[in-house]
Amino acid sequence: MKCKVIQLLIIQRKRNSFRNTPYHRLDLSPTLTPRKNDKRKWKSNWVFSVYNVYNRQNAFYYFLPS
Numbered sequence: 743m744k745c746k747v748i749q750l751l752i753i754q755r756k757r758n759s760f761r762n763t764p765y766h767r768l769d770l771s772p773t774l775t776p777r778k779n780d781k782r783k784w785k786s787n788w789v790f791s792v793y794n795v796y797n798r799q800n801a802f803y804y805f806l807p808s
Contacts, residue, residue, distance in 0.1 A: 769795070774787065774789075775787050776788075
């Protein structure tokens with residue numbers, strides 16, 4: 743009966759030592775509040791959001807060759 747020997751190599755680094763490349767994006771979200779109406783029992787707000795206005799690539803998807 744043969745036994746397999748498994749070798750494990752652990753590389754320890756400082757926790758949270760990895761940093762991504764600098765990244766910037768612009769998110770906009772104006773809020774529209776309707777006029778007050780005493781006949782209504784509820785209040786509402788309309789929120790319009792635009793994410794990544796500059797249309798830049800996300801830093802998490804960059805592939806940097808080593």
